[in-house]
Amino acid sequence: MSLENKQQQPPAGLNYDETKLTLGLPGSGSKRGFSETVDISFGSSSSSSSGAGVECCGQYSVVDGGDKTHKAPAAKAQLVGWPPVRVSRKNLMKSCKYVKVAVDGAPYLRKVDLEMYNSYQQLLGALEDMFSFLTIRNYLNESKLMDPANGVEYVPTYEDRDDDWMLVGDVPWKMFVETCKRLRLMKSSEAIGLAPRTPPQCTSTH
Amino acid sequence: MNYFPDEVIEQIFESVTSQKDRNAVSLVCKSWYKIERFSRERVFIGNCYAISPERVIERFPGLKSLTLKGKPHFADFNLVPHEWGGFLQPWIEALADGRVGLEELRLKRMIVSDESLELLSRSFPNFKSLVLVSCEGFTTDGLAAIAANCRLLKELDLQENDIDDHRGHWLSCFPESSTSLVSLNFACLKGEINLPALERLVGRSPNLKVLRLNRAVPPDTLQKVLARAPQLVDLGTGSYVLDPDSDTYNKLQATVVKCKSIKSLSGFLEVGPRCLPSIYPILENLTSLNLSYAPGVHGSELIELIRQCVKLQRLWILDCIGDKGLGVVASTCKELQELRVFPSDPFAAGHAFVTEEGLVAISAGCPKLHSLLYFCQQMTNAALITVAKNCPNFIRFRLCILDPTKPDAVTMRPLDEGFGAIVQACKNIRRLSLSGLLTDRVFLYIGMYAEQLEMLSIAFAGDSDNGMLYVLNGCKKLRKLEIRDSPFGNEALLKDVGKYETMRSLWMSSCEVTLGGCKALAKQMPTLNVEIINESDQVEIGVDDEQRVEKMYLYRTLVGKRRDTPEFVWTL
Numbered sequence: 047m048s049l050e051n052k053q054q055q056p057p058a059g060l061n062y063d064e065t066k067l068t069l070g071l072p073g074s075g076s077k078r079g080f081s082e083t084v085d086i087s088f089g090s091s092s093s094s095s096s097g098a099g100v101e102c103c104g105q106y107s108v109v110d111g112g113d114k115t116h117k118a119p120a121a122k123a124q125l126v127g128w129p130p131v132r133v134s135r136k137n138l139m140k141s142c143k144y145v146k147v148a149v150d151g152a153p154y155l156r157k158v159d160l161e162m163y164n165s166y167q168q169l170l171g172a173l174e175d176m177f178s179f180l181t182i183r184n185y186l187n188e189s190k191l192m193d194p195a196n197g198v199e200y201v202p203t204y205e206d207r208d209d210d211w212m213l214v215g216d217v218p219w220k221m222f223v224e225t226c227k228r229l230r231l232m233k234s235s236e237a238i239g240l241a242p243r244t245p246p247q248c249t250s251t252h
Numbered sequence: 253m254n255y256f257p258d259e260v261i262e263q264i265f266e267s268v269t270s271q272k273d274r275n276a277v278s279l280v281c282k283s284w285y286k287i288e289r290f291s292r293e294r295v296f297i298g299n300c301y302a303i304s305p306e307r308v309i310e311r312f313p314g315l316k317s318l319t320l321k322g323k324p325h326f327a328d329f330n331l332v333p334h335e336w337g338g339f340l341q342p343w344i345e346a347l348a349d350g351r352v353g354l355e356e357l358r359l360k361r362m363i364v365s366d367e368s369l370e371l372l373s374r375s376f377p378n379f380k381s382l383v384l385v386s387c388e389g390f391t392t393d394g395l396a397a398i399a400a401n402c403r404l405l406k407e408l409d410l411q412e413n414d415i416d417d418h419r420g421h422w423l424s425c426f427p428e429s430s431t432s433l434v435s436l437n438f439a440c441l442k443g444e445i446n447l448p449a450l451e452r453l454v455g456r457s458p459n460l461k462v463l464r465l466n467r468a469v470p471p472d473t474l475q476k477v478l479a480r481a482p483q484l485v486d487l488g489t490g491s492y493v494l495d496p497d498s499d500t501y502n503k504l505q506a507t508v509v510k511c512k513s514i515k516s517l518s519g520f521l522e523v524g525p526r527c528l529p530s531i532y533p534i535l536e537n538l539t540s541l542n543l544s545y546a547p548g549v550h551g552s553e554l555i556e557l558i559r560q561c562v563k564l565q566r567l568w569i570l571d572c573i574g575d576k577g578l579g580v581v582a583s584t585c586k587e588l589q590e591l592r593v594f595p596s597d598p599f600a601a602g603h604a605f606v607t608e609e610g611l612v613a614i615s616a617g618c619p620k621l622h623s624l625l626y627f628c629q630q631m632t633n634a635a636l637i638t639v640a641k642n643c644p645n646f647i648r649f650r651l652c653i654l655d656p657t658k659p660d661a662v663t664m665r666p667l668d669e670g671f672g673a674i675v676q677a678c679k680n681i682r683r684l685s686l687s688g689l690l691t692d693r694v695f696l697y698i699g700m701y702a703e704q705l706e707m708l709s710i711a712f713a714g715d716s717d718n719g720m721l722y723v724l725n726g727c728k729k730l731r732k733l734e735i736r737d738s739p740f741g742n743e744a745l746l747k748d749v750g751k752y753e754t755m756r757s758l759w760m761s762s763c764e765v766t767l768g769g770c771k772a773l774a775k776q777m778p779t780l781n782v783e784i785i786n787e788s789d790q791v792e793i794g795v796d797d798e799q800r801v802e803k804m805y806l807y808r809t810l811v812g813k814r815r816d817t818p819e820f821v822w823t824l
Contacts, residue, residue, distance in 0.1 A: 127329035127736070128711070129595055129627060129654050130685075132386070134412045134440065135544070 143223055149177055149200065149231040160223045166215055170202070173231070180231075191231060199234035258283075262291050271296045290314055297321065298756050300338055300362065301781065304811045305346035317356035317381075318347070324759050324805055325709075326734055327361055328386060331761060331803070333787060335818045338362045341371075342816075348375035356381040356407075363387070369394030373401035380432075381407035388414040392441070396422035403427075407435040409462075417443030424449040428456070435462035439488050439519060439545075442466070447473045455480045464488025467521040475504040482510045488542075489519035496526040505530040516540035518568075523548035528557055535560035539587075542568040544594045555580050565589045565620075570596040571606045571627055578610030582617025590623040595654060608635035608661070615642035623648040630661035631688055636670025640677035649674055650685035656712040656737075659689035666690055672697035675705075685709040695719040699726025707732040720744035724751050734759040742769030749776050757807040768797030770804055774824035781813060782806045782824045 143160040156176050163169045170189055174182050180191045180200065191200040202214035206225045214222070214229070256264075265288055268274055278288040294317040295308060309315065322338020340362050347354055354376040364387045372379070379402045392415065398408065399422055423446050426433075433453070438445075445468045454460060454477045461484060465474065469490030478484070494501050514534045523546060538561050543549050549557065550572045558577065561567075564585040571593050573581075581588070591614060593606055606628045612635050614621065622645045631653055651671075660667055667688040675681060675698050682704055686694065690713035698705065699722035706729055714720070720740040723733070724747070733755065741764030752758060752773075767784070774782040785803035813823045 125656070127326065127331045128656060129652055130326075130329045130709075130711075131595060131627075132328045132412055133330060133414070135594060 143226075145204075145226055145228050147173065147176070147229040147231070149180075150233045150236070152177060158229070160226060165219055166222075169214075173202075173229075177231075200231040201234055202229065203232050204229050258287055261287050265291050269294075293317060294356075295319070299807050299809075300343070301811075301814050302756070302807060302809045305343045306350075307811070309346060309350040309352055313350075313352070315347075315352050316354065316378075317358070318343075318354065319358040319360075320362060321360045322363065322387075323361035324734065324757060325361075325732070326736065326759055326761070331736070332805075333785065333818070333820060334388065335363075336785065336821060337814065337816055337818070339816060340364045340368045344368045344371050344375070352376070353378055355379055356383075358383040358385075359387055360385040361387065363389040364394070366390050366394035366397070370397040373397040376402075378404060380404050381409075381435075383407065383409040383411070384413050385411040386413060391416040392418045392422040392443070395438075396425040399423070399425035399430075400427065403430065404432055405430065406432050406459075407462075408433075409435055409437045410440050411437065413440050415441055417441055419443045421446065423453065426453050428452075431456050432459065433457040434459045435486075436460065437462060437464035437488065439464040439466050439490075439521075441468075444468045451476050451480065457481070458483075460484065462486040462516075464518060465490035467491055470494075471504055471527075472500045475500065475507050478504075478507045478511055482507075483513055484511055485513050486516040486540075487511070487514050487518070489517075489521075491522045492520050492527055493522050493524035494527055495524070496529075501527070501530060505533075509533045512537070514538070516542075518542035518545075520546035520549055525553075528553055532557075532560060536562060539563055540566040542566075544568040544570055544592065546570070547572070547596055559584055561585060563587055566591075568592040568594070570594050572596045573606070573610075575606055575610035575613070578606060579613045579617075582613040585618060587620060588614070588618040589620050591618075591621060592625040593627055594625075595627040605629045608632045611635060612638050612642075615639040619643065620645070622646055625650045625652075625685075627652045627654060629654055630658060631667060631670065632660045632662050633665065633667055633670035633673075634660075634662070636667065637673040640673040644677045644679070646674065646678040646681050648683040649678065649681060650683065650709070651687055652685065653687045656687055657689050666693070668693040668697065672701075675701040680704050683707045686713055687711060691715050692719040692722070695722040699723050702727055704729055706730060708734070710735040710738055712737045714738045714740060717741055717744035717747075721747055724748055730754075731756045733757075735761070735763060737762040739764050741765050742772075745769050746773055746776075749773055752777065752780055752806060753808050755808065757805065759803075759805050760801075761803040763800075765801050765804060766797060767799050767801055770801055771797065771824050773806070778812075779808055779810075780806050781809050783817070784822045784824065785820060786822065787820050 144157045145160060147156045147158055158169070158172055158176070160169070163172060167189065170182050170191060173191060174180050179193050179195065181194055183190050183192050191202065192198060193200070203211050204214050204222070204226045205228045206212050207227065211230070217225075261284070265274075265277065268277055271294065274288060274292060278285045289311050291314065292312045293314055295312055295315055296319040297303060297308065298321050300320045300322050308318075320340070320343065323332050323336055326332060327336070338361055340359060348371060355378050357372065357379075358381075364384065369390055372382075374397075382398060382402075382405075395408070395415075398405065426449075430453075436453075445466060447469065450469065451473065454463065460481050463477065463481065463484055463486070465477075465488055467490050469477075471492060471494040474489055474492075478487075494504070508530055511534060515537060517531070517534065517538055517540070520543060528549065535557065541561055541564055543554070547570060550570070554569075554573055555577055558580050562584055565587050567581065567585065567588060567590070569592070573593070578593075581591075593610075595605075606626070608628070608631045611626055611628070611631075615638065619642065621643050624646065625648075628651070631651065659665055660670070668691055671686060671690070671694050675684070681702055684698070684702065684705060684707070686709065692715045695714060695718070698708070705727045708723060708727070708730065710733075717740055719738070720735070721744050723730070724744070736759075740760065745760070745765050746769060770782050770784060774780065783805045784801055785805065787802070817823060
């Protein structure tokens with residue numbers, strides 16, 4: 047099997063990184079984000095690539111994923127009533143990806159909809175809300191979940207499509223959402239030898 | 253001046269069925285008007301506020317079938333507040349008071365209450381057919397009343413309504429004596445269904461031809477129902493998740509084989525892996541296939557399915573079919589007349605999707621195509637020009653590029669030439685929806701060539717008032733114009749106010765028209781209702797004439813300002 051290097055000019059707006067050949071998990075292809083195909087002017091920063099200078103005076107609602115850090119407007123801006131599909135279709139299409147969340151020591155599991163979040167940071171925040179005994183502690187540039195009452199640290203792990211248990215945070219967020227089947231917050235003490243010394247960037251949003 | 257007695261003329265009029273023709277006939281002379289009005293049984297009201305129920309009943313006392321439309325089209329996309337209007341209640345009350353022998357009621361975008369449905373069910377002993385499309389405001393309790401009281405009910409067709417589901421009980425309200433059902437569609441219901449009641453109902457309805465189930469109906473019930481109704485012509489499955497190695501699967505497959513009359517298939521709201529081969533036996537006879545609510549059917553399974561649908565005339569699918577999949581459609585479905593490709597995940601990272609390539613392939617392979625709705629990632633002028641050449645018979649052409657101002661993906665130019673080619677080649681085009689980067693030029697083409705155009709939808713297009721003017725001047729048969737987010741203002745709006753009397757309605761939102769412009773229009777044209785929809789909390793709306801109007805909807809009417817406007821609607 048030879049790796050072919052296709053020297054094609056990608057359509058405007060396509061991020062080369064997304065088409066780079068990497069050893070990825072099955073089913074995780076490169077995907078163009080909708081934000082990368084959006085060319086409309088939001089009236090402030092980005093200018094449209096057309097020359098016609100059409101000004102869009104429509105209504106916009108920027109879907110705020112609840113992230114405390116400021117996000118670039120291109121992330122999930124949505125026009126009201128666009129694309130023109132009936133509500134019944136939109137409801138059907140709204141992807142929802144509920145996965146079970148187990149926390150070592152907790153008597154029952156919970157479920158989260160991964161599609162509700164845009165980043166690992168947001169997910170941790172949701173887990174913090176859901177399991178009240180947990181708090182996010184930020185050490186330098188890394189976030190951890192811990193139980194302040196007894197100092198127990200939890201390492202977030204997930205089961206992927208190959209039934210392997212992986213450390214949360216290694217892959218880009220979207221790829222994670224695609225491949226994650228369930229989550230487990232593992233006690234740090236059990237994760238001896240697995241927890242990395244230099245933890246992954248849990249705040250990555252791409 | 254009649255050469256024949258009235259009874260003979262009436263006989264002749266019986267073969268005049270289209271409303272358009274009947275309207276024309278009624279204008280010939282007083283005598284024909286009178287004969288026509290007494291013999292008219294079917295009435296179509298495209299805008300429920302254009303006329304009052306009392307006047308309709310007065311003119312057509314023999315009314316048996318009424319079609320009513322309420323909210324403007326953009327209400328489908330959440331651009332119109334729910335309580336804007338389109339209430340059924342006053343119509344039902346008037347029809348009941350007038351002792352009209354109503355047999356059929358077809359509603360679109362109306363607000364229907366349980367009270368209205370209850371009144372309907374009790375007031376018309378010959379009532380046979382209820383079709384509700386994109387309506388809201390009622391619950392399954394209203395359906396229970398219909399089921400219980402309409403003894404001769406043949407058709408209950410619920411399409412894409414927003415129904416408050418009180419769970420399952422309504423189906424049991426069909427009395428044991430009810431055996432007249434021909435068509436039952438409850439696919440849009442979200443709640444549980446009384447499954448044994450459904451089986452019994454189907455069992456005692458020998459004339460049942462159309463059955464569309466909702467998600468709550470599992471495969472084993474589907475099998476039982478199909479076993480009792482092998483004569484079905486139109487089937488919509490509910491859940492299709494089952495174990496291909498199970499007994500249920502084998503039973504279902506065996507039952508499906510016997511349903512030789514099924515021509516129309518839809519549903520598959522949930523699908524399990526490897527379940528679809530059970531449906532293969534009926535695919536070769538299908539003329540209509542709707543998988544647009546079936547995101548679980550994709551990839552090679554979808555392709556394999558399509559390959560067997562050689563007689564397909566109508567296909568509704570999701571864009572996860574991809575350009576390659578459309579290529580398979582093009583080579584398989586030579587009889588295709590109508591294609592709709594819906595977006596499968598409008599806002600997420602693009603999985604499979606379709607582009608201009610898929611459309612070109614379809615146009616090359618399916619010469620009979622006349623109706624298109626196509627949501628795609630990108631388009632090019634070259635592709636549209638090719639499509640126009642391949643398919644000059646388009647009646648409906650609706651293109652929606654998901655990025656609304658995207659230019660030609662190859663040349664980066666506006667898509668004016670492409671759409672221009674479509675309207676020039678397709679002399680019979682009646683409905684057109686535009687998208688992508690478009691200048692005034694496209695409207696010049698539309699005004700010049702689209703002589704039969706009746707409905708035009710515009711979004712994020714044009715440069716100046718000229719665009720709108722080209723359309724208003726050129727399209728003599730224009731009935732409905734809806735525009736959003738385009739730079740058309742008062743000059744275009746006010747240039748030819750008489751035009752709006754020849755049209756059913758005009759919608760403009762997020763354009764450049766001002767309050768002053770709308771006021772001027774309303775003043776000049778008393779036969780129009782000019783409505784301003786203002787949802788913001790500002791109470792001072794209405795003071796500043798220079799202010800741009802967010803949403804304006806105007807329509808011709810014979811009965812003046814309506815009296816049921818909610819707070820946020822202001823008729824000028």
